[in-house]
Amino acid sequence: MVGTASEWAHAALDPTTHLLPAIRSFCPAFTDYFRNTKTLTNIATYKAYYADADPFHSAMAFCALVSLYVWIMEKITGNASQVDGLWTFLPLIYSVHFTVHKYFTYQPAKITLLHGIQHASIWGKIEPRLALMTALSLLWCVRLTYNAYRRGMFKPGEEDYRWPLLRKTMSRPVWVIFSIFFIAIAQNILLAITALPNYLLLTTTSIKHVTEPVPRPVNKLILGDYVLAALFVLNLTIQFYADQQQWNYQNYKRGKNPQEKPLPNAMVDPVTKLPLQRQKETPHSTPEDAQRGFVTKGLWAWSRHPNFACEQNTWWILYAFVPLTFLPTDLDFTGVHWSHFVNYAILSPLAMNALFLASTRYSEQVSAQKYPEYKDYQKRVGMFLPIDTLLRAVYYNLVAGKETKHRVEAPVWGKSKVNKKKSQ
Template identity: 40%
Template sequence: MASLLEAAEVYYNGLEQTLWWPVKFCTYTTATCYILSIITGNVSQVDRVWTFLPTIYTAYFALLPLWPAVSSLPLFPVTPNELSRSVAQNYSPRALLMLSLVVLWMFRLSYNTWRRGLFNLHDEDYRWAILRQRLPVWFFHFVNFTFIAIIQNIILFLLGLPTRTAALQQPSALSTSDYVLATLAIIDIVCEFISDNQQWSFQNYKHSGKINQNEWFGANIAWTPEDAKRGFVTRGLWAWSRHPNFFCEQSFWAIITLFPILAPESPQLPASPLSNPTALWPLLPSLVLCTLFYASSNFSESISLSKYPEGYRAYQQRVSMFVPFLTPVWGFLLKLQGKQDKVDQMLFSHGSAESKKTQ
């Protein structure tokens, strides 16, 4: 561990100085998550801090004028002495707006993580348990070290970089693009909240057979035995997207990434912190996250297919994986094949009115 930290310290010296503290924090967080996963045998350590880490990185960049030049506490954030006076002394309104949206995102995800029980140190995401069964022991340990601990923490670090760019742009006031993107981000968070609640409501009904009359707005759906028998949710936003929550999650971080890119100051984007900058590097955070969610969704769907082979395969043919606007296209293609009515009956039939009244 000491040699790893020494190597990391050498690397820090080659980084642009506003990245020193976040990279150091990411290194320690990665090491902590991995060590805890080995000690506890539970690899959901990153899952428990997922909701907080992007907010921490975003807050560091948005609040650069707040931090001291020298830290008296380990891992306490600092503002580099070499930072330009305009950035070190003035808050960027764009960066502060982005921080506000990320904090709102954090509250939504924290609530959903809490009710799913993942803040409980003994709970583990069910997908890791299934992956552990499918892989040889040595290879699962390799995946835990490389992907679960290291790569996921790097992705969470990358999500803070758009705010770094916004902080360095130093706009005097918010622009039209900021207001438009902020509105889209709020709508996105609301839709993700609704999709999470619909899934939660369905799962509760599926396991208890009872409808909760006190659901959140948008999730007060009259589930039927037909829905429970199907095994997976196909109503509400889930009739338009197989993963509306994941679609909204990817869309949110794409919107955050666009704030500095679409701003009037965009020609002043700083060079990439990597040694080989490219024109597309500002898109890296959202692109990497989309790649992760695509792979994660495919794995989740392989589990669903093993449980509901006929129904879920029909669901894949009828409903888009992410983008809701593609679902009518899939329906039209099935109609041309003469299969739409049968598939719709399988997926969207909710039982008789009498069965609904008995719930």
């Protein structure tokens, strides 16, 4: 992705302008500020480092500190879910960091003929577009934290069910290496680079680009900002409904209502503890659905992981603020350049795509072993995209025979529902 300056539509998009120099200078700059024990215990040194060093340096130092914490806690507790408890907060922290960094740097007063000495306002120190991105990240954080909390992820000792299963497949030395480089380091780097779009937009305010301003500066919100914000909120709303549908189903399967209160004894099988009839809070779930073991209705009839699909959309929408800033303002598209869309900030959504694809495939391997009908669900419903499910619907309705269609759909949506369609 590194090229000559002429290959980039704007110098700020070129990683050799800000990003790579910041990475290369991190260690020398850090040792310049923190030379000895005295400087390590001096708050003034930390303030100066934060204000004067490249903002990416502070993010790198924080990422290294959190990685060390995660590794130490995993060694002490034997619990590999140390990052899981931080996952809901860290992207927001990095976003806030790049948004407020200018606020803590030196902003000289301006002397004007009409008003005399003028000090920079809050919006002279905090860019509105970055503030909007942070506000959206806060909404993301609230939703994910709420869902994680009610699922018990913040309980002491709570560990994601996949870690023990994965640990059993590895020898002790391999697990140690995996826990250091993936659990402690790679995951934290991944969470840090979620804010690459924020960093890129912040660099457009650098003095280096005074003579080359971006087409849509980050110090002013435009219609495109509000459109992206609306898309973000819509995506988040869909994700919330997907979470809620799964939550309602899982509680119904366990003989509870959505408030986690046990259903009346008459509604639950005394042996299997599975519900015997529908309940008004989850009218679409039947005892047959509970026996299947996993949710397949509502949004889950269109995507095997609608919440994960929306999660990946989240990072693409936040990345879209980068093209919004750099694309030319004319409508003839003559100035459109590939680097408006493909630049180092795209690593943020791409890395999240890779992570969710890998983790989802592993989760589905576990589900397919646990639930016999899950393989039929994989055949009939797409992993993430509803268009994938629509194409499968076309195949099973127009190409596959009726018996094949019935054999696949009955375990997924219930024999009664499929038989009803078949008789119509």
